[in-house]
Amino acid sequence: MRGTPIHMWSGGKGADLLFLHGAGGAGRWLPFQARLAARFAVRFPSHPGHGGSPAAEWIEHISDLAFHYLDLLDALRIERVHLVGTSFGGWIAAEIAVMASHRLDSLTLIDPVGIKVDGWIYPFLFGMDLPEIVQAVFHNPMAALALAPADQSVETLAHQYRQGAAIARVSWNPYLYNPLLRRRLGRITTPTLLCWGAHDRLAPLDPCGRAWASDISEARLRIFDASGHVPHLEEPDAVADAVIEFCAAGAGRR
């Protein structure tokens, strides 16, 4: 993409759907993506520095990632897309939505970060070891096994370090938000589904989920009772079905 290679999984047939992963979620085609692929042509790129995508020095701000994926849509000649993003990927998706709502058939944000919410400071994952991170992110820690590294080789550790650096470049400070994003959320005119884990400890439903729901006029909030911060990993079928149902209803409205 304009000189920045993208590694991307593709699968399924139907309307175009772009999935933007969260930290650590690159390059794994899991039950959530498989279920979506039964109804959509799913495209699942790895962010620069993640999975099979090499790091890109020019990406220094979250909006750089949003433009990166608008470039991708242009290159694929996809005029309108169902956009689904989770956590950090939800942040990118929201940045895309405030820039280019007209390119979106629907927007699904799964426990996104990216806005400053009064009364909440996101727990600092960069200062946590692995058990602490699992504790902060998952309600069902067994679901974390899906993201477990293959081994502890130098290659694997270097890869994890590269991913951490790519995230930190755009999110260390301010941590996990763009101060400008929240006041722009009113620009989102796309039908928006907010999926939220009832037990999210990183970006809790109250106040974070409520803030997104109040600031996006077209938003519908669905709560997943058995999930923490990553419901698409903790309740993949239920979240995928919610997305499918929401997109079908949206298509009916158009």
Next chain:
Amino acid sequence: MKFYYFHLMPYVMDHDEPSSWVTLSNRHYDPKVGQQLYNQYLDQLEYAESLGWDGLCVNEHHQNCYGTMPSPNVMAAMLVRRTSRAKIAILGNGLPLRENPLRLAEEVAMLDVASGGRVISGFVRGISAEYFSTGVNPTHSRERFYEAAELILRAWTEPGPFAFDGKFYRYHYVNPWPRPLQQPHPPVWCPSQGSSETVEWAAKRRFPYLMVFTPITRIAQIYAEYREACERHGYTASPEQLTVNLPIVVAENDAKARALAEKHVMWVFNTGLRMHPPFWRPPGYMTEASLRRMLQNPPPLPSELTFEQADAQGYIVYGSPATVRDKLRVFSDELRAGIVCSGMNGGGHEATLEMMQMFAEEVMPALGGGLRPPSDGRERA
């Protein structure tokens, strides 16, 4: 060989917390104890000058019990007025940690002028944990370091005012008053743990290189890289460009020195440098190449270092005066280091002063250091 007295100004304490950095609550810090410690530590540094040490070293660390000097320039300022001969080496200021590094150019110039040109200005990135304490993005560390260094050097050497338009630092008017006394600018030293990027950067600019708390085999390897880089840049490194920084313990005999080292030096490694693992490795602080080199041959965590390892790998120098002389000759003769930086801890203020005196009288002269000619300056002030 020249000798510099290096102080961490630790807040020595035992605790069971997982980290002595960043998260160790400052409720453990008793300012009344701190007052006594600061004054004893400053007395030790002043005493070092009277005993013949060539330089006095202070350094910057944040939010820990390992070293309670978040602003080394404040400590340097106190030393400027209480000393008259020794160099005052700030090893160093954490350049990328500052939002306004022009302030550093100003502060160091103030110290240089007031001290009559005795200041050595260390430029460092700050260790990994400082990025958790200051909020500075560790992925910007290296770029900010280079940019701040360029700004400071230009501010010291180019007549102002001029404009500076960097990626991280931007000024329409760079014009610091005062300018430094030393010309073209105070010596810049680069304390480091051996990243090849820093070695290259320092060698290219003829900035002396300083290895801190590193095993001797690695010191030898990095010195060789530095010397080779200097040759590549068209000159031969002088001994005074190569400084080694390590703890020294001297006592009447080897056994007594060993007992002191096991207790007090190992506190620095095992407790002072105990760190929650994520604080050692913030994302993007190292280049991926440096990370891979480190992972191929991972050093022991300081908190897990045993005395036997530290001894065998040359992290520390201890023994009777004769033993310490022999051990330091390895640094002067084989590694050809021109400067030894070391702190001492005898296990209490008075005992530390006595250890310093023994070192100054019985070790330094044999290595060409200390007071020349001997004078009566050994009397404690």
